Amino acid sequence: MRAMEWNGETLLLLDQLQLPGAVKWIECSDVEQVAEAIETMKVRGAPAIGAAAAFGIVMGARQAVNRDKNEFFNQIERICDRLARTRPTAVNLFWAIQRIKSLIETNADLDVPQIVELIRREAESIMTEDIAINQSIGQNGEPYIPKGARILTHCNTGSLATAGYGTALGVIRAAHSAGKEITVWADETRPYLQGARLTAFELQQDQIPVTIVTDSMAGHLMKEKKVDLVIVGADRIAANGDTANKIGTYSLAVLAHYHHIPFYVAAPTSTLDFSIKSGEQIEIEQRSADEVLSIGGIRIAPPGVAALHPAFDVTPHSLITAIITEKGVVESPDANRMEYLRGKG
Numbered sequence: 001m002r003a004m005e006w007n008g009e010t011l012l013l014l015d016q017l018q019l020p021g022a023v024k025w026i027e028c029s030d031v032e033q034v035a036e037a038i039e040t041m042k043v044r045g046a047p048a049i050g051a052a053a054a055f056g057i058v059m060g061a062r063q064a065v066n067r068d069k070n071e072f073f074n075q076i077e078r079i080c081d082r083l084a085r086t087r088p089t090a091v092n093l094f095w096a097i098q099r100i101k102s103l104i105e106t107n108a109d110l111d112v113p114q115i116v117e118l119i120r121r122e123a124e125s126i127m128t129e130d131i132a133i134n135q136s137i138g139q140n141g142e143p144y145i146p147k148g149a150r151i152l153t154h155c156n157t158g159s160l161a162t163a164g165y166g167t168a169l170g171v172i173r174a175a176h177s178a179g180k181e182i183t184v185w186a187d188e189t190r191p192y193l194q195g196a197r198l199t200a201f202e203l204q205q206d207q208i209p210v211t212i213v214t215d216s217m218a219g220h221l222m223k224e225k226k227v228d229l230v231i232v233g234a235d236r237i238a239a240n241g242d243t244a245n246k247i248g249t250y251s252l253a254v255l256a257h258y259h260h261i262p263f264y265v266a267a268p269t270s271t272l273d274f275s276i277k278s279g280e281q282i283e284i285e286q287r288s289a290d291e292v293l294s295i296g297g298i299r300i301a302p303p304g305v306a307a308l309h310p311a312f313d314v315t316p317h318s319l320i321t322a323i324i325t326e327k328g329v330v331e332s333p334d335a336n337r338m339e340y341l342r343g344k345g
């Protein structure tokens with residue numbers, strides 16, 4: 001099951017708000033539909049929203065193909081600005097947008113139809129490359145997974161969060177394929193429930209043993225010595241290795257540190273942001289309180305009660321055992337050791 005399909009003309013997005021109860025595809029034919037799908041989290045996951053945005057630019061560029069070159073460039077700027085305003089934390093969104101803008105700048109002397117064709121090819125490359133990158137992440141991470149490991153993971157970092165295979169779930173898939181007989185504790189991950197709804201769905205389809213646990217159970221499981229390692233994804237990794245990821249990740253890292261349990265981050269190098277020195281500079285998306293006050297559209301809290309909804313938190317590099325990427329693994333990440341990955345993204 002993949003988060004999206006590109007048929008050469010339109011982008012089909014799997015509506016992840018409906019999973020696992022219903023498998024419903026949304027056909028997007030313009031940038032506004034893609035932007036709305038990202039904002040409402042019909043499509044989510046750092047690499048997935050980057051790929052979706054790239055195809056949003058393709059469709060917007062095609063609609064402007066008959067404009068004169070200056071107006072075409074102005075329209076591309078408007079399209080990119082719209083997509084950049086959808087969600088602030090995952091750097092992959094901005095990485096994908098910038099990759100296409102740089103391509104256009106490099107080829108500005110071509111005529112508009114030729115530029116549109118280049119944009120299409122680049123978006124398709126972003127998608128196909130992401131799958132290969134995730135398989136490399138899986139291969140680089142698999143040696144860190146002991147046979148029989150009981151793995152705790154948070155949120156969803158699989159095919160539904162990427163163009164396919166996944167990052168942290170990619171490492172889990174690689175360990176499973178290597179015959180390591182792993183089992184997975186999937187944090188439900190309130191409030192969107194990426195773990196209970198999406199990770200459980202993906203691992204069940206792959207016949208990888210998975211048990212859903214509430215976010216509040218992690219400490220108990222660790223104290224009971226039922227967790228051998230934690231592996232999570234990332235939305236933005238600063239130059240010193242500080243990592244922004246789904247809300248609740250920091251709590252897991254503190255618990256893992258206290259219980260001397262390895263804590264791994266798996267992410268493509270497109271998630272690295274060397275423009276910021278530390279996680280303190282990462283903007284944390286604040287989403288609607290309604291998403292906390294309801295589950296599946298059913299209100300669970302009294303009318304009029306407030307709720308907080310930071311969608312991410314930042315884990316200090318000092319709590320991370322290793323950052324696993326397609327270009328290699330940085331153990332005990334810090335500003336010096338992260339330099340190994342600079343320029344590899």
Ligand SMILES: CSC[C@H]1O[C@H](OP(=O)(O)O)[C@H](O)[C@@H]1O
Pocket residue numbers: 044045046047154155156157158161162166167168194232233234235245246247311
């Ligand atoms: C493969 S990275 C997935 C990453 O994105 C998720 O956030 P969201 O579901 O809000 O897009 C979460 O932080 C995952 O680790």
